[in-house]
Each structure stands twice: as structure tokens, then as C-alpha cells.
Amino acid sequence: MPPADHEGVSLYVHVPVCARACPYCDFDFVVDRRPDVAALLAAYGREVADRGLVGLRPRTVYVGGGTPSALGPDGLAALLSALGAWFDLGGVEERTVEVNPEHADDRLFEALARGGADRVSLGVQSFQDPVLALLGRAHTGAQARRAVVRAKSAGLRTSVDLIVGVPGAPARATCADLRAVTDLGPDHVSVYALTIEPDVPWQALVRRGRRRLPDPDAQADDLARAHARLERAGYEHYEVASYARPGARSIHNLGYWSWRDYVGIGPSAASARHEGGGVVRRSNARGLSAYLAGAAPAVERLGPEAAAREAMWLGLRRLDGFDRAALARRFGQPIAFVDGVLTPLLASGLVVRAGPRARLTPGRWLFHDAAGRAILDPGDAEPVGGG
Ligand code: SF4
Structure with a gap:
């Protein structure tokens, strides 16, 4: 019998670098085209040792960011090999790495498959060049399509992230994206409405008249459209933003919605341990330089x-x-x-x-x-x- 969704522990590794900054992004990252992989791995290794995590036996592994694929095939191979040295990965049910389409070549996918990854989460967001330009993404629609095809040919399971409700997008952009995604047939699709937090660069663009804020009604229409289209194509809507082919739900993400313990490594990564009815939460310091300098995490206890x-x-x-x-x-x-x-x-x-x-x-x-x-x-x- 498979374990219940809340059992075990999920492992998340945050890779805090991106090749450029998307103006809507509120994640923890620095722009760095030549990230120092050795320094990052050494800092992860220190955190794993200091927290007594060596030998941890996670149920799932998820490498996210930032942009993990900005580490390149060799950097990702080194990271996956380090995870194998620090942790006991014998019982892992799912190993996901986030990949941006501009990095998605055969060498990268081969390195991931060789390193034990079995699933990639592709930061597609849209297949339409005008939408990608509004979002400030570094890839084109053609690169996004090729990324899905190449990941599948490398034998990896695929998840595609889509952003809908982008103000200023051409009419029917969401329909075109849904057609593209159902034609390509990834195992899993996540659909998000664009959200703009108060301090992101998009707000400055709004003040200068170069972008608009999202319209919640238009976004609700887009989300409903995505729901109808994906269900018609055989995807099961199993979580507010997630759709999966039969048997392809994200085991890692189900952990967050099912109160599983999780351990996060890297800048701003969060961990949660269920204990005595309550939860002990740890949030690592935000910012790569603070993390590399060994800044203390914030720890809080949530009562039952x-x-x-x-x-x-x-x-x-x-x-x-x-x-x-x-x-x-x-x-x-x-x-x-x-x-x-x-x-x-x-x-x-x-x-x-x-x-x-x-x-x-x-x-x-x-x-x-x-x-x-x-x-x-x-x-x-x-x-x-x-x-
Ligand atoms: S690539 Fe992802 S993490 Fe990096 S800036 Fe863009 S949205 Fe944020």
C-alpha cells in the first residue's frame, strides 16, 4: 500500500540565481549569468551538516528557484550528485528539477536523467512571444515548445507552468496557450493568474504607463477557460492550480497540501516539522549573500x-x-x-x-x-x- 499523502518528508533545494529579472517576480534570486556553483554547493553542504540532516531519507526531492537550469548541465549534475552524497535517496518517489526553456537543450536533459531526476517542471508561462515579452521572459514560444518535446524524448516526466490573465496580452492568447499545451501533452500543467506584489518592478512600469495591473474578472475568465479546456483534454483538476494526467499528480506538491513535513535548503527556503499537534517552522535568511555569510534563520512555533x-x-x-x-x-x-x-x-x-x-x-x-x-x-x- 502506498504511504498516505502526509507521510514522510519532502526535500526542497532553492537555487537563487536567474539570468535576468522578470518584472513581476517576487521570488528570492540574484541575477548572475555565471553563478559560482562551488560556493553555492559548499553553503548547502554547511547547512546540511549544521542542521544534522546528513542521511535524511526524503520521500521526494524538488530543486526549484530562481532558475536551477542556470547552473548548466555540469552544475546541475554536481548538485544532484551532492544531494546523493548528503541524503539517503533510496526511497525517493519523485525527483523534480525546474528548467527554463532557454536552457533546455539535450545536454541539460541528459545530465538530469543521468543524475537521477525523473521529472522536470518547465517555466514556460506562455507559448506566445508577445506575452513572453510583456512578462520579460528570456525565452521564445518556439524554445518553450522545443523544451517540452526534448524533455519527453529524454524520458523525463514533464510539468508545464502557464501564467494567464496578463494585461495587454493579445486577444485569445490564453486559448492559443491552451491549444499549444494540449497539443504537446505534458504529464502535468500548473495554471496561475499573474499576481503583482506591491514592491516588484512591474509596479514602476505601471507608474510609467508601460504596463497595466491585472483585471481580476478577466483572470477568472481565463482560469475557467483553462479548467474547461484541460479537463476536456483528459487532465484531472486535482488542486486549485494543478492539472494532471492520470497517475501524474505531483507527489512533492501534494505534501504541502497534506501536512507532510518538509525540509528546505538554501536562501529563503522554508521547513516545517509537525510536533505535538503544532508546527515548528523555519525560514532561511533571504538573499544569497546573507545565506552565504551564514545568516540565522527565523524559527517560529505554531500552536495546534x-x-x-x-x-x-x-x-x-x-x-x-x-x-x-x-x-x-x-x-x-x-x-x-x-x-x-x-x-x-x-x-x-x-x-x-x-x-x-x-x-x-x-x-x-x-x-x-x-x-x-x-x-x-x-x-x-x-x-x-x-x-
Ligand atoms: S526566471 Fe523565475 S525566479 Fe527568475 S526572475 Fe523570472 S520568474 Fe523570477
Whole structure:
């Protein structure tokens, strides 16, 4: 019998370099075309040793960023080999590496396959050159298509990230992207609406009249379009932003929505350990130079009630929701507490019960944020009935 989704520990490695800065990006990265791989690996190695993580036996490995593929085939091979030396990877069920299309040549995919990766997450975002230009991406639509084809021929499982609802994109750009993705047939597709945080460079472009802020209604239409098109093409919508061919759900990401422990290595990487009903969370220092200099992480402890609320919010990201009794057990709460938190959501029709589980009402997945506000901050929540 396969382990339950919450069992084991997920390992995440953050590679904090990018070849250029996309103006909407809020991740932790530095622009560096010739990253010092040896210095980065030495810093990861120090962190693994200092935290007593040598020999950890993770269930999944995910190398993300930033842009891991900016390390090049040799750099990624060295990273994968170092992970094999530090950790016990004998029981790993899934090894994913994020790859940007501009780096996606046969040498890179061969290095990944040889290093034990079995899945690539391709930062495509769009197959349309005008949309890629608005997003400030370094690749073209043709490179994005080739990346999917090459990864598949290298025998790797493929996931494609798409961004929809980009203001200023040509009419029907999302339809064209969905057609491209269903023609190429990756195993997994993640669809996000463009979000613009307060301090990203996109805001300065808005002030200068060179970009617009996203229109939430247009984004909701695009997300609904993606849902219909991908389901028609045989993808299962299993999480608010994730679609998979049968058997191709992301085991790593399911861990985050199923309250699995995780260990994050690298700048800004987060870790969480479930303990005594609560959660101990660690966030590594943000910024490559702070990390290389050994800056201390932030550590916080979430009590059982707060941890249970957060777990409900995360669990509702899965379209099959969560098992109420299992959640109550994991966070040491009576089931009456879980049901009490859910009561207003059930009353408003945003959430339904399905046997032992609670889940977003079918068709209401676009309202996950509203459900989250009601669960995490019930005092401040707006009405969650929504249309
Ligand atoms: S490549 Fe990814 S991580 Fe790097 S700047 Fe662009 S969106 Fe951010």
C-alpha cells in the first residue's frame, strides 16, 4: 500500500540565481549569468551538516528557484550528485528539477536523467512571444515548445507552468496557450493568474504607463477557460492550480497540501516539522549573500489550533479536500473544532462534506482565497457566499 499523502518528508533545494529579472517576480534570486556553483554547493553542504540532516531519507526531492537550469548541465549534475552524497535517496518517489526553456537543450536533459531526476517542471508561462515579452521572459514560444518535446524524448516526466490573465496580452492568447499545451501533452500543467506584489518592478512600469495591473474578472475568465479546456483534454483538476494526467499528480506538491513535513535548503527556503499537534517552522535568511555569510534563520512555533486552521486552508487547495478526522488527529484537536471552523463555509455553500471529507463545493475552486480568509482570520473575513 502506498504511504498516505502526509507521510514522510519532502526535500526542497532553492537555487537563487536567474539570468535576468522578470518584472513581476517576487521570488528570492540574484541575477548572475555565471553563478559560482562551488560556493553555492559548499553553503548547502554547511547547512546540511549544521542542521544534522546528513542521511535524511526524503520521500521526494524538488530543486526549484530562481532558475536551477542556470547552473548548466555540469552544475546541475554536481548538485544532484551532492544531494546523493548528503541524503539517503533510496526511497525517493519523485525527483523534480525546474528548467527554463532557454536552457533546455539535450545536454541539460541528459545530465538530469543521468543524475537521477525523473521529472522536470518547465517555466514556460506562455507559448506566445508577445506575452513572453510583456512578462520579460528570456525565452521564445518556439524554445518553450522545443523544451517540452526534448524533455519527453529524454524520458523525463514533464510539468508545464502557464501564467494567464496578463494585461495587454493579445486577444485569445490564453486559448492559443491552451491549444499549444494540449497539443504537446505534458504529464502535468500548473495554471496561475499573474499576481503583482506591491514592491516588484512591474509596479514602476505601471507608474510609467508601460504596463497595466491585472483585471481580476478577466483572470477568472481565463482560469475557467483553462479548467474547461484541460479537463476536456483528459487532465484531472486535482488542486486549485494543478492539472494532471492520470497517475501524474505531483507527489512533492501534494505534501504541502497534506501536512507532510518538509525540509528546505538554501536562501529563503522554508521547513516545517509537525510536533505535538503544532508546527515548528523555519525560514532561511533571504538573499544569497546573507545565506552565504551564514545568516540565522527565523524559527517560529505554531500552536495546534493555528496549525489546524492553516492545514484546513491548505487541505482545501486539493479539490478532493481533506479528511476531517485525520486532520483533527494530526493537530490534536477534537473533530468538533474542525467542524466548528467549517460551519460558516458549509452554510454559505462554499464548502461541502463528502463522506468523511470536506472539500470546496464543485465549481467553486476560484473562491479558495475567500475560504482561506474565513478559516485563517474569521474575525476579519468578508462574507464568503460569492457568486
Ligand atoms: S526566471 Fe523565475 S525566479 Fe527568475 S526572475 Fe523570472 S520568474 Fe523570477
